[in-house]
Amino acid sequence: MERTFIAVKPDGVKRGIIGEVIKRFEQKTYKLVAMKLMQVTPELASKHYAEHIGKPFYEGLIEYITSAPIVAMVWEGVDVVEGARHIMGATKPNTADVGSIRADFGQVMNMNIVHGSDSVSSAEREIGLFFNENEFCDNYKSMYEVLCEG
Ligand code: IDP
Ligand code: MG
Numbered sequence: 001m002e003r004t005f006i007a008v009k010p011d012g013v014k015r016g017i018i019g020e021v022i023k024r025f026e027q028k029t030y031k032l033v034a035m036k037l038m039q040v041t042p043e044l045a046s047k048h049y050a051e052h053i054g055k056p057f058y059e060g061l062i063e064y065i066t067s068a069p070i071v072a073m074v075w076e077g078v079d080v081v082e083g084a085r086h087i088m089g090a091t092k093p094n095t096a097d098v099g100s101i102r103a104d105f106g107q108v109m110n111m112n113i114v115h116g117s118d119s120v121s122s123a124e125r126e127i128g129l130f131f132n133e134n135e136f137c138d139n140y141k142s143m144y145e146v147l148c149e150g
Pocket of ligand 2: 116
């Protein structure tokens with residue numbers, strides 16, 4: 001089963017829409033296997049966003065992601081990396097599909113509420129950056145797993 005790293009970014013936390021984000025992954029019947037409210041340090045932010053170093057928005061991005069706590073999560077499911085990106089919507093909220101989190105709650109790219117890994121290899125890397133092995137709790141069945149039992 002695939003896993004992905006999802007985060008409610010500082011704007012989502014400050015707006016009080018953590019539950020709204022989580023709800024959308026729950027209703028898809030993905031399985032939550034790790035979650036914590038945490039402050040991202042500049043060091044962690046620079047590792048997480050290493051691919052964007054040197055881009056014009058990089059400094060602002062680091063400031064934004066370290067400006068208030070995030071809710072870091074790991075979700076598990078069938079092709080969850082791709083599925084989660086659809087639930088989140090495109091990077092730019094104004095071109096994201098209506099019904100996606102970013103389209104429904106955001107206006108601008110630099111406050112687009114949610115992060116999700118863009119590939120299975122990114123997911124593995126990001127999960128390793130944000131979570132230790134002992135922070136996972138997966139000894140239960142998600143509704144998807146129950147449904148599969150028939
Ligand atoms: P993603 O979050 O949809 O994967 P990325 O291209 O990986 O998008 O960019 C990471 C984050 O950097 C975005 O979610 C957004 O918050 C911010 N960002 C990306 N491009 C821009 C830009 O052109 N201006 C301002 N912020 C940007
Ligand atoms: Mg990205």
